[in-house]
Amino acid sequence: MEQMPTIEHERPKVILTGASGYIGQNLMKKLTEDYDVIALSRHGGSKEDEEHVEWRSCDFYSMDDALECLQGADFAFYLIHSMMPTAKLTQGNFEDMDAILADHFARAARKNGIKHIVYLSGILPDDVPEEKLSRHLRSRLEVQKILESSGVPVTTIRAGLIVGPQGSSFPILHKLVERLPIMTLPTWTRTLTHAIALDDVLNALKNSVNNEAVKGRAVDVGGPDVMSYKEMMMQMAEVMGVKRRFIDLPLLTVNLSRFWVTMITREPREMTYPLIESLIHPMVAHEENKVEGISYGQKTFKEAAKESIEEEKRKKEEKAEKESQKSESSSGESSESTSESVKKSDVRSVQRVTLPQGKDAQWAGEYYLEWLGKAMGPLIRVTRGEDGVSRVYIRFFSRPILELSYDPVKSGEDRAVYRITGGMFASSKDSHSGRLEFLMIPESSDCVVAIHDYMPSMPWFLYKYTQAKLHLAVMYLFRKHLERKGRLGRSSTSKKAGGSVGTPSSAES
Structure with missing residues (x-):
């Protein structure tokens, strides 16, 4: 009996923005198990396509690029953030740039028939008016609103501190513990946050795409531990096997902390300043925003921290080995990194x-x-x-x-x-x-x-x-x-309204 040919079902296609970034690189590995991925990056043209991965260069500051690059997909992940400069001279704040990027993406998603957007954001604190939120959280909320204005269903995954190598907040804590034997801790270090392991965030993102139960919803995610930043640093010291002394200060010195953390960690101020400002807010997952199969991370902070530190150490060793091999090559050859570092004067x-x-x-x-x-x-x-x-x-x-x-x-x-x-x-x-x-x-x-x-x-x-x-x-x-x-316009309108009401009163008197 002749064997029937195997029929391969077409896999859904997903857009992955920020594909060369910290979250994007790791999410791509999980997505390719079930999806064909269109990976978007500003320098996607320099990447080689792989099985189930098509790279595209995309600059979301350009509406033309956004419209072209979102073609041919069913779903999309929005992982774009604009804290770091993207031109030789960048004037303006990250909130306004994030708004532009989100708007271009939202319009392009609608015009290209994207069926669902999954967006990674931050947990919002209880009972804090929008205007009182930190710049970072206020911007994250504004981006959510802009994406939702497209009419495409949006699922917003809200996380606190993500524990993983090469991220933003976790490496800052790691460097502080690594470099400071004695730490004076201002009030914000006693603020509670809901840390979550990178793997648990990736699972939450993947399990949300094309999930009818969470379309149009904001979903909070978190790991097993709710701790203060001080407690996290103490556990980090245990994981690293170092002794550290922590001295509490009865002051909320956020502005001073921004400068101090930037100086100690040597991270760019464009990134550290907004993140430190957000630490005054408790970022704990709310029960009413939790969803089974998405919200509940499994790894403890200590487990995730240990894995992250080991992974970071391994990558540093690999990088040192590659640099050693390059130094042994001919000095007349120009390195790829050098050529990529040359920027146009824009x-x-x-x-x-x-x-x-x-x-x-x-x-x-x-x-x-x-x-x-x-x-x-x-x-x-x-x-x-x-x-x-x-x-x-x-x-x-x-x-x-x-x-x-x-x-x-x-x-x-x-x-x-x-x-x-x-x-x-x-x-x-x-x-x-x-x-x-x-x-x-x-x-x-x-x-x-x-x-x-x-x-x-x-x-x-x-x-x-x-x-x-x-x-x-x-x-x-x-x-x-x-x-x-605007003030004159409002004043003129109120005077007209007042006059129309006041005239009958005068007549009656």
Whole structure:
């Protein structure tokens, strides 16, 4: 009897953002057991495809990239965070950049028919108003809202401290215990947190995708232990086999702690400052947000810490061995790491403004150029030609310093895009993809004004301390101007309302 051929069922495809990052690399190994993975990274083009893994280069600051790279998948994991700079000069805070990245991803997910988004966030404390949350947690919550605004079902996995090598918070604690025989502990070190092992977080993420029970929900996850940061450091010392002395201080010195932790651990301040600020909040999983099969981590903190420290030690040894092998190779050969470290002289500048009631990004773009010419009148003039190109001049210069061309194709849906298409201040050596964008934050009056991929023509040192600083000053003045305009608008509205009510009262008297 002839044997029937085996039929291979097509595996679901998942988008994995941040695939070259700490969580992404480890999650990919679990996902490939059951899914075909489209792995996205800013440098995905340098990666080789593997079985069940297709690499794509994607810059989510570009809406075009987002639309193209999210094609062909059923589900998506959102693991993007923008704490570290992505340009030679980055102006702006991580919250506003996270908002842009999330918005581009959300729009692209909707347009590409993604059926479910799984997003990794942080546990929120009880009874703390949103405006009182740390910058980091407030940003994580805003990203969740932006993703949900897409209409695609979102599952938000909220975790406290994730115990694993090469992460963010755990390596900071490890380095403090490793480097300080005596530690003075401020009040925040007695704050409770719900640590969870990396493996347990990965299982929670994988078990959530395409899970109808958690679509549209925020799910808290945590391990068996709820401890203070002090208790974690004490257990870490036991795992490392070192004696440490801990001295409690009756002070909440978060600002001083940020500087101190950054100096001791030598981690970038862009990462340590927001994380330390968040430590004032208890981050313990809430019972009402727990789901069986997802929320309950199995590894204790001590078990996870021991595994993480051993894994970190093994990777350091492997790295040292590779570097030793490289040093023995020919000195005339340029290393791959050296070539990758060369960055282009680009600029990303992002600021947030609040628009008057009823105004949108289209209005903001047009109004900004109009205001710029008036507010900077003695120095700057702005014209709009018949070709639709806005040109910015320094007074008495015949040539524009910048040319901004409105892009109707890329604009719309609460966004306005102006291409930087010329001008003395824009580099013309290469094809210039610089742009000025106005983007509305969903369900708010906030508008993010961003310059992306701008390549200045003047020498870098001169640009950094003149034009770049001037742009920040101009955006500050524009923000203050809009605040005054908004206040006047509200005052005018209230006066009209008061007058309409007061007139009958006068007549009656």
